[in-house]
Amino acid sequence: MFDSSALLRQRFAALRSTAELFSLRHVKQSYQGLSVRRNVTEPPFFSQDEGAMLTVRINGVEAYAATADLSQAGLQQALQQAEALARQIAAHSLLDLREHAVPSERHEHISPNFEQSLPNLADCLDLLAAESASVPKDSRLVDWQASLGISRVEQTYLNSAGAELRHAQRFLFPGLGVTASDGQDSQSRSLGRDNFGQQGGFEIIQRCGLVGAARRVADEALQLLLAPNTPSGPRDLLLMPDQMMLQIHESIGHPLEMDRILGDERNYAGTSFVKASDFGHLQYGSTLLNVTFDPTIDEELASYSHDDDGTRARKQFLIRQGKLLRPLGGALSQFRSGLDGVANSRACSWNRAPIDRMANLNIEPGDQSLEQLIGGIERGILMRTNRSWSIDDARNKFQFGCEWGQLIEEGQLKGVVKNPNYRGISAQFWSNLAAVGDRSTFQVLGTPNCGKGEPNQVVRVGHASPACVFRQIDVFGGDA
Amino acid sequence: MSATPQQRFEQLLSALRAALQDGEQFTLGFSAEQSQFIRFNHAKVRQAGEVSQASAQLRLVRDGRQAEQQFTLCGDAELDRQRLHEALEQLRQTLPLLALDPYLSLDDSAWQSHSQQQQALPDTAEVLALVEREAGQLDLVGIYAAGPICRGFASSHGAFGWHQANSFNFDWSLFHANGQAVKANYAGQSWDAAAMVERLRLSREQLAFLGRPAITLKPGSYRAYLAPAAMDEIAGMLGWGGFSAQALATGNSPLQRLYSGDAQLSPLVSFDEQVSGSLSPAFSDEGLPRRDVRLIGEGRGLERLISARSAAEFALTANGADSYEAPCALSLAPGNLPSAQILQRLGTGLYISNLWYLNYSDLPAARMTGLTRFATFWVEDGQIQGPVSTMRFDDTLYNLLGNQLEDLTCERELILSTSTYGQRHTGSSHLPGALVKGLTLTL
Numbered sequence: 001m002f003d004s005s006a007l008l009r010q011r012f013a014a015l016r017s018t019a020e021l022f023s024l025r026h027v028k029q030s031y032q033g034l035s036v037r038r039n040v041t042e043p044p045f046f047s048q049d050e051g052a053m054l055t056v057r058i059n060g061v062e063a064y065a066a067t068a069d070l071s072q073a074g075l076q077q078a079l080q081q082a083e084a085l086a087r088q089i090a091a092h093s094l095l096d097l098r099e100h101a102v103p104s105e106r107h108e109h110i111s112p113n114f115e116q117s118l119p120n121l122a123d124c125l126d127l128l129a130a131e132s133a134s135v136p137k138d139s140r141l142v143d144w145q146a147s148l149g150i151s152r153v154e155q156t157y158l159n160s161a162g163a164e165l166r167h168a169q170r171f172l173f174p175g176l177g178v179t180a181s182d183g184q185d186s187q188s189r190s191l192g193r194d195n196f197g198q199q200g201g202f203e204i205i206q207r208c209g210l211v212g213a214a215r216r217v218a219d220e221a222l223q224l225l226l227a228p229n230t231p232s233g234p235r236d237l238l239l240m241p242d243q244m245m246l247q248i249h250e251s252i253g254h255p256l257e258m259d260r261i262l263g264d265e266r267n268y269a270g271t272s273f274v275k276a277s278d279f280g281h282l283q284y285g286s287t288l289l290n291v292t293f294d295p296t297i298d299e300e301l302a303s304y305s306h307d308d309d310g311t312r313a314r315k316q317f318l319i320r321q322g323k324l325l326r327p328l329g330g331a332l333s334q335f336r337s338g339l340d341g342v343a344n345s346r347a348c349s350w351n352r353a354p355i356d357r358m359a360n361l362n363i364e365p366g367d368q369s370l371e372q373l374i375g376g377i378e379r380g381i382l383m384r385t386n387r388s389w390s391i392d393d394a395r396n397k398f399q400f401g402c403e404w405g406q407l408i409e410e411g412q413l414k415g416v417v418k419n420p421n422y423r424g425i426s427a428q429f430w431s432n433l434a435a436v437g438d439r440s441t442f443q444v445l446g447t448p449n450c451g452k453g454e455p456n457q458v459v460r461v462g463h464a465s466p467a468c469v470f471r472q473i474d475v476f477g478g479d480a
Numbered sequence: 481m482s483a484t485p486q487q488r489f490e491q492l493l494s495a496l497r498a499a500l501q502d503g504e505q506f507t508l509g510f511s512a513e514q515s516q517f518i519r520f521n522h523a524k525v526r527q528a529g530e531v532s533q534a535s536a537q538l539r540l541v542r543d544g545r546q547a548e549q550q551f552t553l554c555g556d557a558e559l560d561r562q563r564l565h566e567a568l569e570q571l572r573q574t575l576p577l578l579a580l581d582p583y584l585s586l587d588d589s590a591w592q593s594h595s596q597q598q599q600a601l602p603d604t605a606e607v608l609a610l611v612e613r614e615a616g617q618l619d620l621v622g623i624y625a626a627g628p629i630c631r632g633f634a635s636s637h638g639a640f641g642w643h644q645a646n647s648f649n650f651d652w653s654l655f656h657a658n659g660q661a662v663k664a665n666y667a668g669q670s671w672d673a674a675a676m677v678e679r680l681r682l683s684r685e686q687l688a689f690l691g692r693p694a695i696t697l698k699p700g701s702y703r704a705y706l707a708p709a710a711m712d713e714i715a716g717m718l719g720w721g722g723f724s725a726q727a728l729a730t731g732n733s734p735l736q737r738l739y740s741g742d743a744q745l746s747p748l749v750s751f752d753e754q755v756s757g758s759l760s761p762a763f764s765d766e767g768l769p770r771r772d773v774r775l776i777g778e779g780r781g782l783e784r785l786i787s788a789r790s791a792a793e794f795a796l797t798a799n800g801a802d803s804y805e806a807p808c809a810l811s812l813a814p815g816n817l818p819s820a821q822i823l824q825r826l827g828t829g830l831y832i833s834n835l836w837y838l839n840y841s842d843l844p845a846a847r848m849t850g851l852t853r854f855a856t857f858w859v860e861d862g863q864i865q866g867p868v869s870t871m872r873f874d875d876t877l878y879n880l881l882g883n884q885l886e887d888l889t890c891e892r893e894l895i896l897s898t899s900t901y902g903q904r905h906t907g908s909s910h911l912p913g914a915l916v917k918g919l920t921l922t923l
Contacts, residue, residue, distance in 0.1 A: 040579075040582060041578055041579050043539070043581065044548070045549075046548070046549040046570060046574075047549065047551065048550070048552065048563070048566075049535070049550075049551075050552055050554075051552060051554075053529075063529055064528075064530075065529060065530045065532075066531040066533070067532050068532070068533060068534065068555065069555045070554065074555070082529070082530070085529065085604075088604055088605060089518070089604075089608065091608075092524055092608045093524060093525050094522060094524035094525060095526070120577075121574060121577055122577040125578070142729075142731045143730035179730060179731050181731030184844070185844050186736070186843070262521075263521050263522065264519065264527075266521075266621045266653060267623065267652060267663070268623075268651075270836075351531045351533050353527055353529055355527075388839045390837045390849050390850055391837060391851075392870045393836055393837070393870070396870075397923050399839075399849050399922075401839075401840075421841050423922065425923075454517070454519050454622070454651075454900070455515075455531075455623065455625060455900035455904075456900045456901040457901070458901060478842025479842050
């Protein structure tokens with residue numbers, strides 16, 4: 001771990017610059033992707049990536065240069081490129097950062113069980129093959145896949161103010177998916193995949209529930225194929241955590257990103273229905289809504305000690321009892337807006353600059369068991385596992401779809417329905433939050449695929465949530 | 481003098497050939513770029529940087545087994561050779577752990593392809609000065625991305641492909657004080673300041689219409705014109721498994737009913753993967769020469785995109801598709817509607833410049849949802865009345881490009897991908913606008 005730190009420190013110290021501030025962010029990452037599809041092992045895929053971003057500040061103007069050439073000459077050349085660019089854009093710069101504070105902490109953060117050895121590749125493939133093989137033989141089961149992605153990242157941040165921040169993280173992404181088709185209609189059921197990932201060791205496989213799940217997942221895909229469409233009309237909506245995470249992500253996370261509110265993302269990811277003046281005032285949802293930025297849940301995907309600009313991360317409420325308190329804005333956004341934020345300035349790798357991102361964005365548990373949540377619904381529907389997401393560029397009008405639906409009548413779970421979709425408006429939806437599940441319903445989930453930024457970046461984000469009930473939501477099914 | 485990207489690739493290839501053992505076969509991909517990224521907000525530079533990156537992707541094949549490794553190249557020939565040897569060693573250790581791969585397929589032709597374009601790109605100072613001069617008083621937000629892109633491929637059977645091109649992509653929006661915006665783009669391989677100025681002028685003109693009071697529509701079915709950029713969003717959704725041989729064979733394609741013959745689109749609709757003449761490399765990421773493929777002809781599903789792996793799995797013939805079987809140069813045939821007559825033929829309805837954030841609400845039914853974004857206008861009797869507040873649509877492709885399609889425009893737009901996930905992408909689409917009798921708005 002950190003085997004290049006000493007050399008990096010030495011080379012950083014030897015860099016020569018006329019900038020008032022400069023920094024180096026070195027990222028070394030590896031990935032191993034394994035998959036067994038329809039009982040055939042797909043070619044394993046490995047990757048190794050390493051590089052550094054040099055950032056300078058000259059007369060309050062910042063610019064960067066990223067390179068994979070980590071030699072003394074290579075780093076010096078990148079530093080000079082960044083300096084030249086900072087001077088070139090000086091007359092056109094939006095920001096004057098001369099008064100923007102510079103981090104100077106020294107710290108090390110390591111994922112739980114980072115050094116724990118994982119089963120070897122053959123054992124991992126055997127596990128996936130066993131899951132694949134336990135999908136029942138049924139001509140309607142046309143596609144299935146068991147997969148495991150393992151990612152390992154080491155990052156070192158150094159700056160000319162003396163900061164030295166290192167983190168080492170390992171992420172596991174187990175997944176299982178089965179598609180059933182009758183030639184006309186197709187229905188899929190999944191576990192993990194884009195809806196699950198955690199930091200740590202092989203215990204994540206157990207927490208995900210991958211082992212032994214294939215038969216149930218396949219059976220659920222077949223049930224969906226035979227199920228009626230979701231009926232249309234307003235119903236109480238019980239969202240399980242693997243849909244709540246998408247709901248949080250799209251209609252709380254993105255609208256609270258400060259760089260969107262400041263206009264940086266208007267050409268691509270979009271803007272926000274939330275205004276800077278709303279923080280501290282806006283009643284975002286019902287008083288049951290408590291949303292935290294929480295980097296302290298060890299296994300959650302975006303737990304870290306400091307963000308990629310060197311700001312220390314700590315748990316903070318973004319929304320408390322429904323009231324909007326603070327944005328997802330890193331140190332730079334806080335400097336620009338004058339608002340308090342959180343440590344969420346993040347980059348996907350060495351070749352992209354940090355911007356405001358979600359990290360771990362969670363809903364705090366309430367006080368009702370799943371039985372109580374269901375029992376409190378007279379006419380409703382349970383939905384689980386996101387499969388479709390669409391929301392406007394201000395993150396207000398949304399439509400989401402799930403894999404699995406189950407009607408609820410008079411406090412009882414009833415039949416399975418397919419193509420469960422619902423739509424609403426963020427600014428109103430959260431005020432319909434009527435019940436929040438307790439810790440027994442709480443799950444730590446996340447996704448490796450949150451896209452944003454120009455140039456584009458995909459980052460890992462964590463979402464932990466209990467099951468939640470929303471009153472009178474517009475639900476509907478599909479055409480098939 | 482430092483080595484050129486092609487020389488770096490060839491040096492790596494020589495080192496690989498020298499290290500190969502009896503019975504081993506390989507494919508070696510190469511991807512590199514030097515990119516300048518300048519982000520704008522309020523017509524000022526929000527963030528600027530330069531990125532130099534290169535990577536190789538090695539696939540090792542032996543005894544009916546295969547595995548792949550991608551590794552970053554640093555530019556130091558000795559260190560890069562060392563990384564190649566480490567990758568080779570890891571793959572050698574991996575192969576014996578694998579079962580025989582029944583779908584392994586290695587193209588044994590020794591095809592050769594070479595394309596190199598080194599047209600000069602504008603100086604950064606020129607771009608910054610132009611933005612300040614032409615848009616300094618406007619609320620412009622967006623990104624300028626430019627620089628050389630290289631792709632290489634070689635195999636142990638002697639295939640060799642090289643693609644190198646300088647390109648730029650300036651993608652921006654102009655915002656009115658009321659929050660409405662118009663989006664525009666200027667991209668290509670040959671920079672012409674006058675053309676950029678003209679694009680800015682056209683977007684400024686549209687901005688004037690956005691100052692009118694916004695119109696809010698109720699859900700329902702509306703006559704609509706979808707401009708090529710809006711059509712590009714729909715085409716992008718179809719690219720997401722629509723034409724994929726694997727997705728079609730496993731119930732995961734939104735076009736399965738079209739390809740099974742159970743459904744049809746309008747006879748006006750003919751889609752091609754039109755690689756020839758596009759800006760994409762002439763070879764796929766799997767190392768097969770790409771070829772033009774007619775995907776939909778006069779509303780009927782025809783050929784599909786077939787990778788080498790799908791060809792082996794489903795007893796088909798590979799046709800140069802990438803491993804993900806997504807089109808890289810999708811083209812929709814033009815129709816009969818002159819662009820000058822769009823408003824007149826639309827009469828009363830929606831003029832939609834762009835769509836946003838599409839997804840499937842019912843995939844097997846090709847039913848998709850999404851939103852209007854950027855310069856969507858309400859038109860009455862051929863006259864623009866004002867901008868329309870954001871609306872959601874939810875409709876099937878069999879309506880939009882089927883029984884509700886009235887015409888496609890005679891003129892088409894070449895739209896170059898603005899995607900920079902991981903690297904600057906080279907995909908494109910060539911699309912007309914579409915006049916539809918009814919588009920279902922739901923929220």
